[in-house]
Amino acid sequence: MKTEIAIIGAGPAGLAAAVAAYDAGVKDLLLLERDAAPGGILQQCIHNGFGLHRYGEELTGPEYAARDVAEVRKRNIPILTETMVLSVAPDRTVTAMNRQNGIFTVEAKAIVLAMGCRERPRGALNIPGDRPSGIYTAGTAQRFVNIQGVLPGKEIVILGSGDIGLIMARRMTLEGAHVHAVCELMPYSGGLNRNIVQCLRDFDIPLLLSHTVSRVHGNGRLTGVSVAEVDENRRVKPETERYIPCDTLLLSCGLLPENELSKGAGVPLDPVTGGASVNERRETAIPGVFACGNVLHVHDLVDFVSEEAHLAGESAAKWVLSGAAGHAERSIPVRAGGKVRYTVPQRIDSPETPVRLFFRVGSVADNAVLTVKSGQTVLAAKKKRRMTPGEMESFELSPAVLCAAFDAGEPLTVSVN
């Protein structure tokens, strides 16, 4: 098989990238999706709160996805579902597998990586104790309840206060389960305030900050967990340990971009984001290979996923239409400083158009001052009352700032103090 642009993953990122590439003039596209239907993780996110930025209204996940799917169908862009992509080669050959074709290859001029992310599994968290059943990631529980129609347990403890855990605390409570507590290792929650109010306080579910699950108990099935307070160094204070009987422990401890395919293709990754390192057009270090959505960096709002995917899709189309021309002659690296943990993009290849930088801080910054420096020279600055690790921030660099940076030829440093 041959195609101009192969898009891997038909979640909101892949769908928006396909529409943008089509509208930019490339009509020969192919979406490859391992699930039975397009829509990605949104299919199981039945709660509302999606689309406020993009549509000015609060949609549920399935409604948001349905709009993107409709746009793709309108353009007759083919989606191969139940098709697992096995590998991507640096020459942009995609190897995939499905029931009709067995193992087959797709030769593409450009590739858009849109595989999303997965949840940090329990093994990575090293909780001591037994290994009973009844321990799931919050997203797995969400799939059980919302897609398969089964409640994974009745007496619940949740570790981690990420948004998915908070959403599931409410969902399971509404379905008749009893959520004993949400334990958060850090002194602040990783979730949005509105979710803490609407999902925990509304139902009197305690949020235990600076707490962790210190041990799991049970033989066969989970029978309970020990929870304990932690000190400033996040070490358990043994004297605070107490036992909570429960049959289910949900883990909501963060998301990891799913980059096995990218690694196989030799795409260099950013060690902080876990996603590819890209330029302002979302092109990785391999020419013609683009990335967007949660596979690039974890987003909290799908609206920004769609925006980024639009950019990646359009860039892929331009690359194909301009004859798949090589690489930028000069590029300026963008570095994170102070409280800034990472930036996307990680490099800028052209000073001609404005570039919106996305970044996250590693700890809460009150009365934050953001500066953009080229070497020692401050090129731009901005103040904000508060920045938190839970919210992605952004800042637009004007062509004037970019030209100054290119003239100086030094890396740009984005920092918050």
Next chain:
Amino acid sequence: MKTRELTCIVCPMGCTLRVELTDEGEVAAVTGNTCPRGAAYAKDEVLHPVRTLTTTVRAAGTDRPLPVKTDRPIPKEHLFDAMKRVNSLQVEAPVRIGDVLLDDLFGAKLVATADLL
């Protein structure tokens, strides 16, 4: 006089609001808000808190439930009663996204948020 503490959920600042209530249950004062939107939220929240309900209903002939929502927020105190009514419902294909499944669920319509074909 009673006071209640709330977290404003209108914007990411998440200000802590204090609402003073008269003995008749009316709002006498709101403090702690950084902007007027916080005061408006506090008044609504203490007088008649409402929430949009999103959940699923059973669908005939399949294990996969159909996602649904109320088309407007309903009084918070009726969430569990609303769940009971929704969970006693069973729908049959075809249902289109936006179809009304219940006309009056505590003042809101229950609508499908996905297709069931």
